[in-house]
Amino acid sequence: MTLRLAVTGTSGQLASSLIEVGANAGVEIIPIGRPQLDLAGSSEGIAAALAAAAPDIIVSAAAYTAVDRAETERDLAFAINATGAGAVAAAAAMLGVPVIHISTDYVFDGRKPTPYLETDPTGPLGVYGASKLAGEQAVAAATPNHAILRTAWVYSPFGNNFLRTMLRLAGERDELRVVADQYGNPTSALDLAAAILVVARNLVATPDDPGLRGIFHATGTGDASWAEFAAAIFHASAALGGPTAKVKPIPATAYPTPAARPANSRLDTTRLNTAHGARMPAWRQSSEQVVSRLLKAR
Numbered sequence: 001m002t003l004r005l006a007v008t009g010t011s012g013q014l015a016s017s018l019i020e021v022g023a024n025a026g027v028e029i030i031p032i033g034r035p036q037l038d039l040a041g042s043s044e045g046i047a048a049a050l051a052a053a054a055p056d057i058i059v060s061a062a063a064y065t066a067v068d069r070a071e072t073e074r075d076l077a078f079a080i081n082a083t084g085a086g087a088v089a090a091a092a093a094m095l096g097v098p099v100i101h102i103s104t105d106y107v108f109d110g111r112k113p114t115p116y117l118e119t120d121p122t123g124p125l126g127v128y129g130a131s132k133l134a135g136e137q138a139v140a141a142a143t144p145n146h147a148i149l150r151t152a153w154v155y156s157p158f159g160n161n162f163l164r165t166m167l168r169l170a171g172e173r174d175e176l177r178v179v180a181d182q183y184g185n186p187t188s189a190l191d192l193a194a195a196i197l198v199v200a201r202n203l204v205a206t207p208d209d210p211g212l213r214g215i216f217h218a219t220g221t222g223d224a225s226w227a228e229f230a231a232a233i234f235h236a237s238a239a240l241g242g243p244t245a246k247v248k249p250i251p252a253t254a255y256p257t258p259a260a261r262p263a264n265s266r267l268d269t270t271r272l273n274t275a276h277g278a279r280m281p282a283w284r285q286s287s288e289q290v291v292s293r294l295l296k297a298r
């Protein structure tokens with residue numbers, strides 16, 4: 001039987017990736033976004049929009065993702081990322097289906113020197129991270145039938161992301177200053193979408209297995225600083241005759257932003273790999289593929 005998977009948001013990076021990957025995997029993806037489903041709206045409206053899709057599983061991907069703007073839009077960020085996320089999970093519980101909720105590495109403060117485990121204490125540095133952490137708690141309170149996937153540094157051929165910004169800037173400048181003392185795991189939204197399909201099938205097949213539920217870290221394999229990620233993007237682009245630029249490594253202190261970012265937000269994905277059998281490819285290989293695809297589309 002074809003799996004019916006409802007995803008919140010219609011044009012986001014992850015929703016767009018699920019639409020593409022699902023079509024190739026025989027999964028019916030039903031994107032639901034504004035105006036039918038507004039995460040800042042009433043819980044009744046959210047429940048009605050999701051019920052109309054009659055899904056087998058819900059992926060809660062939509063979010064307030066403007067990390068810096070959140071510092072001055074706290075109420076809106078919490079309405080969408082905490083209250084809205086809780087309403088989506090409550091709707092899943094009402095429909096008797098599992099929910100896969102997408103969270104972030106920014107729930108951590110970045111002071112741990114090694115990759116974070118799911119059990120490590122959280123400590124968000126900014127409003128966005130705090131609102132996403134409150135969302136995790138709202139989801140867990142609404143239904144035990146959930147998997148919370150914390151991802152990070154998401155790039156794709158779609159929407160706004162670091163990889164697309166770097167390619168654009170390389171067409172405009174010879175040298176770019178890029179932060180070299182923040183480390184994370186670049187994650188292809190297409191790879192994350194494929195992992196979500198694995199988790200979705202597992203959750204639907206095993207309604208009562210607590211080993212497949214709870215929090216999981218879900219990122220690309222391998223880590224990098226932003227400067228290393230930029231250099232890899234330019235290397236891949238240059239090899240294909242695309243735009244390239246020299247990377248000038250700078251400390252985060254030389255690039256102040258309204259919201260502080262964790263210095264280390266590398267995530268340990270062992271639990272996802274072993275419990276769900278979902279291991280994401282190496283970020284270098286996947287980012288080359290996205291660069292190649294974007295260059296071909298020019």
Ligand SMILES: NC(=O)c1ccc[n+]([C@@H]2O[C@H](COP(=O)([O-])OP(=O)(O)OC[C@H]3O[C@@H](n4cnc5c(N)ncnc54)[C@H](OP(=O)(O)O)[C@@H]3O)[C@@H](O)[C@H]2O)c1
Nearest residue numbers: 009010011012013014038039040062063065104151152154
């Ligand atoms: N991007 C990253 O680097 C990153 C890192 C860690 C975790 N995450 C998490 O991964 C998930 C997917 O991120 P993404 O990169 O795909 O995000 P994105 O490209 O910024 O897309 C966000 C989506 O949320 C929707 N949305 C925003 N406010 C909404 C509201 N009030 N009601 C309904 N939909 C609303 C947007 O709808 P419109 O299309 O109508 O604007 C858009 O489809 C999010 O939960 C995010 O927190 C992302």
